[in-house]
Structures are given as C-alpha cells and as structure tokens.
Amino acid sequence: MLKLNNLGAPKGANRDTKRRGRGPGSGQGKTGGRGHKGQKARSGGGIPPWFEGGQMPLNRRLPKRGFTNIFKKSFQLVNVDELEAVFEAGAKVDNESLALAGLVKHLDRPVKLLGRGKVEKSLQIEVAKASRAAVAAVEAAGGSVTVTG
Numbered sequence: 081m082l083k084l085n086n087l088g089a090p091k092g093a094n095r096d097t098k099r100r101g102r103g104p105g106s107g108q109g110k111t112g113g114r115g116h117k118g119q120k121a122r123s124g125g126g127i128p129p130w131f132e133g134g135q136m137p138l139n140r141r142l143p144k145r146g147f148t149n150i151f152k153k154s155f156q157l158v159n160v161d162e163l164e165a166v167f168e169a170g171a172k173v174d175n176e177s178l179a180l181a182g183l184v185k186h187l188d189r190p191v192k193l194l195g196r197g198k199v200e201k202s203l204q205i206e207v208a209k210a211s212r213a214a215v216a217a218v219e220a221a222g223g224s225v226t227v228t229g
Contacts, residue, residue, distance in 0.1 A: 155209060156184040160217050161197020169201040190229055199223070 100112035114121040130137065158178060166181045167173055175191055178184045184191055193205060195213025202222035208229030215225045 153190060155190050155192035156186065157192055157194055158183050158207075159194045159196040160199040160214050163193075163203060163205070164197065164199045164201060167201065167203055169203070171201075171203055173203050173205040174207075193218075193225065 098108055098113075099106055100108040101110070103109045111121065119125045119127065130139075132138070162183055163173060166183065167177075171177070175184065175187055178191060179187050190208030193207045193210040193214040195211050195215075195217050199217050199221045203218060204224055204226075205218060206226045206228060208227070210225050210227055218225050
C-alpha cells in the first residue's frame with residue numbers, strides 16, 4: 081500500500097555517482113576519464129565556450145559603433161487614459177500617488193505625461209514633463225498640469 085512513509089523513486093531512477101580515480105577496478109581509475117595529458121586533462125583546465133582556437137574572436141572582429149550618453153534622462157511614461165481609469169475627480173496626481181496606484185515603479189525617476197486616450201475628470205497633475213496633447217486634454221476636462229522639471 082502506498083503511504084507517505086514509504087514513498088520513493090522508482091527502481092533505476094537514481095544512479096550512483098561515478099567515483100573517478102579510485103583504482104583500476106573501478107573502470108575510472110588512473111586518468112579518471114580525462115585521457116592523457118593536455119589542457120583538458122589538467123585540474124582547472126579547459127577551453128572557454130567563446131574561444132575560437134586562436135582565430136581573432138568575433139567580438140574583436142566586428143567594429144565598435146555608437147556611444148552611451150551618461151547624462152540621458154529616462155522618463156516613466158503615463159498616459160491620460162490611465163489616469164482616467166485610476167483616479168477620482170479632483171485628485172492630486174504626483175509621483176507618490178502614481179506609484180501607489182501602480183502606474184510607475186520608481187519614485188526617484190521623472191514622469192512624463194502623454195496624451196493617449198480621453199480624460200473627463202478634472203485632475204491636479206504634477207509631473208516632470210508633459211506633452212502638449214496631454215496638457216490640452218487635461219485642461220479641456222477642467223484640470224491643471226504643473227510641469228516641475
């Protein structure tokens with residue numbers, strides 16, 4: 081009868097590990113399955129997967145292009161239709177309230193308001209940047225947009 085105290089893997093599912101270098105009787109003695117000498121026979125030896133036999137590697141054959149602008153500002157994007165779905169009329173919308181609502185992930189990164197969709201609630205919005213279409217849509221609904229950054 082099958083019970084919790086006698087559960088086990090089926091016969092033949094688990095195999096013993098190979099005990100290498102334990103004498104000629106083991107079948108894996110002496111060289112331990114590594115052959116004779118050479119880089120791959122040494123302890124810690126081996127060839128990394130990206131090694132191309134001494135040929136100039138692909139990452140060094142290809143030209144370098146472009147650069148990374150270390151001063152780039154990356155904005156978190158929020159559309160007005162998302163605000164319409166989450167906030168009540170007359171609500172104050174800033175980074176903290178957007179993070180609480182789950183519309184942005186990072187409090188330390190600036191937010192940009194974009195104009196996709198419609199908004200019918202009047203909202204007091206405070207963001208780092210806003211598109212013209214977004215500002216027009218919010219003001220048409222009776223709200224206000226304050227650009228801080």
